[in-house]
Amino acid sequence: MLYREALNLALDYAMEHDQRVVVLGEDVGFYGGNYKVTDGLYVKYGPKRVIDTPIAENSIVGTAIGMALMGLRPVAEIMTANFSMLAMDQIVNQMAKLRYMSGGKLILPLVVRMPQGVAKQLAAQHSQSLEHLYASVPGIYVMCASDSITAFHALLYAIKMDDPVIFLEHVLLYGMDFPFEYLEGFDPFRARVLKEGKDITVVSYLKMVHDVLQACSWLEEKDGISCEVIDLVSLRPIDFETIYKSVKKTKRLAVVYEAPKTLGLGTEVSARVAEELFYFLDAPPLRIAGEEVPIPYNRKLELLAIPTSERIYHQLLSWSKNHGL
């Protein structure tokens, strides 16, 4: 099932089973969504539940907060995470605070979906990864999905929650085909161990997970290094329990993310592991991340600015050779 179809399925399922679920955003209705995630919902549920909004991100989130406070369960779509900067006030100052400041009297069953990341030559203003901004704000949950199974289950879970959730997707994942199955009792707050291994724990999320899996299969085939690959579904809170358990076994941690290295989400993961498991580490934690540049438009430069499976492979290999593996 395509990633975007899995998201569509989750929305469709939620809307069918709960009248209070509504979808709003730019072009989500008649056009079916910029990335066709809301395709078909307008026809099925009508303009009252699938709402096309003006190009005004702060208002989209503001409206959704109002809807949620008054008893609906809105799912707002921001066309890309880059544009969500315009909605920062509503997200950080309202969405993240209202439950806390009302002493828990207000519930806020609200999901704000947005795709992010480097696609193909969308240039600096349309290619950013901004998960660390949201993951640093107390009061909201941040989830992301790396394949169709997580896309469906995590989004459905987020819609059913009474707390506000930022739901991150990756532009390049939409058209990818993944195996799909329905899982009973899926828990998005538990990181997924996609591949077991004994030498290195590699933590990643969103699209980078697939590059990591590719790099790790090369490492295993060519160099006999076995990696345990962990896919984070929730970025706030992070499931450190699973990570610690794995690092205690492998004694080595690498985190791979697409955003620039400085102050990215992997920085938090490696800092925590260093704090908690210092005496278990056989090598300094490694971050493989994007370069400290706005994403270039030129395709070759664009690919140089973010980790690719080849670069992940080389960095993991030289790091492990340098540190006694």
Next chain:
Amino acid sequence: MDYEVLMPQFSDTMEKGKIVRWLKKEGDYVERGEVIAEIEAEKAVMELQSFKKGMIKRIVAQEGQEVEVGKPIAIMELGERVQEVKVSEAPPPQSTKVEEKKPPEVKPQVIEKKIELPPGFASPYARLLAKEKGLELQELQKEGTIPSPAHAKDIENYLKERYFTPKALELLKDYEIDAGELIKEFPQTKIDEDLLLSYVEKMGIPKKIPVSSVQKSLIANLSKSFLAPHYHIHEVFDLSLIPWDKEITLTHWLIKIVGDAMQHFERLRAIYREDYYLIYPSSNVGLAIAVGDELYAPVIKEVNKKGLREIAQEVRKLREKSEKGALSPEDIGGATLTISNLGMFGIRSFDAIIPYGQVCIIAVGAQDQEGKAHINFTFDHRVVNGFHAALFVKHLKEKVLDKNYIKMLKKGS
């Protein structure tokens, strides 16, 4: 134009093949009919010839990899030989799948810039380990026995060398035992083979033996064929009239007699498909041959047209090939019935599983003093029903006692 080289289906039951060796590399030009790779499927290694001429652009399946039938193993650019390899500038097509990529080349400088520090440095975990084992890390580093910075692996290797003989180290791998456990168990002793084996016996640790690809296919096929609805017929045969000797053994005789009998029963020359049966014109009889731990079932083709001597020669040839592991797909495919003889080991009677895709197996027990032997037949009920089977067994029983027939066969040989 791009052309996908697919994993071919060499036999009816083949589901996947393993790339044993690529004879061409990326960028090589191949003619039509040129051998490009060696592929192992089921029990045989076969050569893969190119159907087209062109340049091998990309090898998708690496050596040692198993690929399903019909899946691409390489990509060729068709056409005449060109001097320079063109690098296409076109962007890759928007595929919906994650593309299989080739592992990147390792640049040697990557490994060269290893960190070196004066004695005294170690990873936190290595330090913990050294403390646990009571090692003077800094002393050992000054001696040069352990590098600096030290890592867990260095400590483990040092302990292994100190506490284990090389033979014991090998056994450690065979039994997948954690070295640390043993060192704890036998502190202050050098652990040799005998000590390790006695420990293994005491703890009841199993030895791990990998399943060979030949065995894997056998196991997969056995489980599948056991699911076929089957039944047994057990009969005592009087084989006293058969004048077998060292040259032409009882097995050779039985192959011939059974092969002749199959001519009268078309269902025993059949292969079952969902909607139809495939009836082969001639009798192709498989023979179970054990070589070491492996079991092979090569086929003697057209038994009805061959004499005893010819059959004996062919069986000998097939046995040699099995021993060398050089059976070709022609050697193992096409049988509808297999004979398994354990009589030479004095087994009185046994029961066998039909090889996958076939309809019958005949399990031959030992002859007693009067020349009688227990023979067990297993039939696939979807192809041969009880009535057919009974007639077939009756026919065989009569044939082995038919003096003229036996005489004729003997003469023919």
